[in-house]
Amino acid sequence: MNVLMYGWEFPPHISGGLGVACFGLTQALGREGHKVTFVLPRMQKGVASAGHLRLLDAGDFAMETLEYRELERRHLLEHLSVEVIDSALRPYITEKLYLAAIERMERIERETAHSSRGYRLAVTGDYGPNLMAEVLRYSQVAGAVARRVPHDVIHTHDWLTVLAGLEAKRVSGKPLVVHVHALEFDRSGENVNQAVYDIERLGMEASDRVVAVSHYTKDMIVRRYGIHPDKIEVVHNAVTRAPRKVEDPEVDGRREKVVLFLGRITFQKGPDYFIEAAAKVLGVRKDVRFVMAGSGDMAPRMIERVGQLRLGKYIHFTGFLTGADVERMYLSSDIYVMPSVSEPFGISPLEAMRFDVPVIISKQSGVSEILRHALKVDFWDIDDMASKILALLDHSALRDELVAQGSRELESIQWEKAGQRLTEIYGRLAAQGDN
Amino acid sequence: MIHVCVYFQVHQPNRLRKYTFFEIGHSHFYEDEDANRAISRKVAGKCYLPANEVILALIKKHEGRFRVAYSVSGVTIDQFKKHCPEALDSFKRLADTGCVEFLNETYFHSLAFLFSKEEFKRQVEAHRELVRREFGQTPTTFRNTEFIFNNEVAETVEKMGYKTILAEGAEKVLGWRSPNFVYQPAPCKKLKLLLRNYPLSDDIAFRFSNTGWSEHPLTAEKFAGWMHGTRGNGETVNLFMDYETFGEHQWKETGIFDFLAALPGEILKADDFAFSTPAEVSAGASPVAKLDVPDYVSWADVERDLTAWKGNSMQDDALEAVYALESRVMKTKNPDLIRVWRSLQTSDHFYYMCTKWFADGDVHKYFNPYESPYDAYVNFQNVLSDFEATIGR
Numbered sequence: 001m002n003v004l005m006y007g008w009e010f011p012p013h014i015s016g017g018l019g020v021a022c023f024g025l026t027q028a029l030g031r032e033g034h035k036v037t038f039v040l041p042r043m044q045k046g047v048a049s050a051g052h053l054r055l056l057d058a059g060d061f062a063m064e065t066l067e068y069r070e071l072e073r074r075h076l077l078e079h080l081s082v083e084v085i086d087s088a089l090r091p092y093i094t095e096k097l098y099l100a101a102i103e104r105m106e107r108i109e110r111e112t113a114h115s116s117r118g119y120r121l122a123v124t125g126d127y128g129p130n131l132m133a134e135v136l137r138y139s140q141v142a143g144a145v146a147r148r149v150p151h152d153v154i155h156t157h158d159w160l161t162v163l164a165g166l167e168a169k170r171v172s173g174k175p176l177v178v179h180v181h182a183l184e185f186d187r188s189g190e191n192v193n194q195a196v197y198d199i200e201r202l203g204m205e206a207s208d209r210v211v212a213v214s215h216y217t218k219d220m221i222v223r224r225y226g227i228h229p230d231k232i233e234v235v236h237n238a239v240t241r242a243p244r245k246v247e248d249p250e251v252d253g254r255r256e257k258v259v260l261f262l263g264r265i266t267f268q269k270g271p272d273y274f275i276e277a278a279a280k281v282l283g284v285r286k287d288v289r290f291v292m293a294g295s296g297d298m299a300p301r302m303i304e305r306v307g308q309l310r311l312g313k314y315i316h317f318t319g320f321l322t323g324a325d326v327e328r329m330y331l332s333s334d335i336y337v338m339p340s341v342s343e344p345f346g347i348s349p350l351e352a353m354r355f356d357v358p359v360i361i362s363k364q365s366g367v368s369e370i371l372r373h374a375l376k377v378d379f380w381d382i383d384d385m386a387s388k389i390l391a392l393l394d395h396s397a398l399r400d401e402l403v404a405q406g407s408r409e410l411e412s413i414q415w416e417k418a419g420q421r422l423t424e425i426y427g428r429l430a431a432q433g434d435n
Numbered sequence: 436m437i438h439v440c441v442y443f444q445v446h447q448p449n450r451l452r453k454y455t456f457f458e459i460g461h462s463h464f465y466e467d468e469d470a471n472r473a474i475s476r477k478v479a480g481k482c483y484l485p486a487n488e489v490i491l492a493l494i495k496k497h498e499g500r501f502r503v504a505y506s507v508s509g510v511t512i513d514q515f516k517k518h519c520p521e522a523l524d525s526f527k528r529l530a531d532t533g534c535v536e537f538l539n540e541t542y543f544h545s546l547a548f549l550f551s552k553e554e555f556k557r558q559v560e561a562h563r564e565l566v567r568r569e570f571g572q573t574p575t576t577f578r579n580t581e582f583i584f585n586n587e588v589a590e591t592v593e594k595m596g597y598k599t600i601l602a603e604g605a606e607k608v609l610g611w612r613s614p615n616f617v618y619q620p621a622p623c624k625k626l627k628l629l630l631r632n633y634p635l636s637d638d639i640a641f642r643f644s645n646t647g648w649s650e651h652p653l654t655a656e657k658f659a660g661w662m663h664g665t666r667g668n669g670e671t672v673n674l675f676m677d678y679e680t681f682g683e684h685q686w687k688e689t690g691i692f693d694f695l696a697a698l699p700g701e702i703l704k705a706d707d708f709a710f711s712t713p714a715e716v717s718a719g720a721s722p723v724a725k726l727d728v729p730d731y732v733s734w735a736d737v738e739r740d741l742t743a744w745k746g747n748s749m750q751d752d753a754l755e756a757v758y759a760l761e762s763r764v765m766k767t768k769n770p771d772l773i774r775v776w777r778s779l780q781t782s783d784h785f786y787y788m789c790t791k792w793f794a795d796g797d798v799h800k801y802f803n804p805y806e807s808p809y810d811a812y813v814n815f816q817n818v819l820s821d822f823e824a825t826i827g828r
Contacts, residue, residue: 387817395752
């Protein structure tokens, strides 16, 4: 089957699990015999077209005429209950940034209008204040892509690409699968961005099938978005067993134990709970280091808090890590903690387990549905989190059992299963379309 | 005459409360009183009280021809006293009929035999005193925790003066032989061995309400027919099972109590069948063969070995840590400390740490108050750390 897939990030340029999941899924779909065209907002340097899929830079597609583009925009706005650009910008934007965004958009339009090959959109993949505008323009390009690339099914990943998927469906009439890796409620708690919520709901309502990465997420979709449970399929993520890039480091028995947080330092990931648990542990013993690897809007507050606790000597910030550095980080860690407040899936604990690192994961996560050989805590229960970190530091029997059982369990968590499930879903949709 | 030998195991562990690392050194109370009270009362209401009522009625109805045995662990009796005295009274009424034998086991339902023979003997003696005090009998039949058995257990128990021991009728004990005879453990001269007929026992204990089972629904008449079918192939059919089968594992709605009430009458329709307690079976029989059991067997899971309690590094670590405290605890001569130490030996604490969930998972999970075996281990180690600090050096 030909799959037209819309995403926002793809390895090696990733800021989170979405890119990792897209890579694993497209690989598995390739093995199932599908041809996947993966549309990205901007071709990133270093992304080669791998054998199993074609990567398309959405910006490479020329629009035929300006009129066409206006038509597309009007059509999209009909589907949205919000004033997309303005309302989306309101929550964060200052007057100055807003003017800058407007100016930038005008510049883009000027440049593209003068292009001899017709109208071109320069879509960027940056998360930023003009994000909503980018999302809208990306979705317009999607229509053109769907016209040129033959496909049997359209598959989108998260709200950023929902409008693109709807556009493609309108153009080709092919079934649309909306894959939910994270919801606005996961990212923002109760302070949802209404525009994002509306796009998510619109996409799920208009889709032919919704795929959720966990039952946790499925429940949230049913409860918060009013989608009928029968329309939602749960396809759990997995972990890619890629060969290691780096060698095991020399084992130094005297080295201090390292407890790792690796992820975006944002509300959703619960970094503050990690710091508070670290402080509890350090109140008991000082022969342990805590590492926060990642970046995000809460990083400054976390660093401040560590200073306030006078624990800078023991809690370290590495910034955002990629590639081999991520592997090195896992290899030099003794415990991995994922204290997420709301985690639709959470691939990173599985990656830590690949490096024989025992994991402590939040019960508020999708991965805890499939992972038995992990320590589980409520994200808010700092005492329990610290108690479990201390137990792992104290008892090698606990660590050994988790690592041994975990590596066995990991064998069964494979992308192939996800690929097979998606194949079934595509097959049913295609059959419905034929009738 | 073919004996029908029925024995029920009655055991409820003392569950530990959630005890975090940060309580170590601050709080020395470990038990989850609320859960223990609630579970004792729930199980008494669903199983012990109604089942005892049925048994009492059967004893009266059959005028001494229906006889049965129980082993009630010491920790269970203690919980009854604290949380549910009416359950203990109801067992005492059964004892008063003269048709009920009470067996001896380790007071704390422990694995002490595997780690300390001295501690094992002390716990067996303590339980014997308890049975004498509560039920007015001096036990002569012994059953080890979870039917853990081998030549060495038999030898030790014989030396302690017991006449009969119970064990699992597993293939690795019996080989080609039938469980329906009285045997003798290889190293013993007097001790007699009664073996559980596990297919027939499990028809009631595990399969009774299984609608996917070809024999479902199981009626008393059908089961009595199977019992009568053993005629010519044995002198005793030993039906040993958890008492919680009645009303707890098999809910009342499945008809398990009606089955229990009807079964003795159906079995006794054949004149050559008689109910006898283990001591009675043993007294009238001479062993047909000696059985050599060098390796440990138990009645747990499909493996019938020790791996439900002693199968992974966490379990080994926790067990070794508890028993390593023996001499320090005993030296304190403080009965409260000794008691707490013993309550930490109850086998259930280690059962909760079992990670071989995949084949026998259902049973393990059903009885587990913890969300995972790892939680069970962490909690236990926290408690043990505090306890160790309490006894000093």
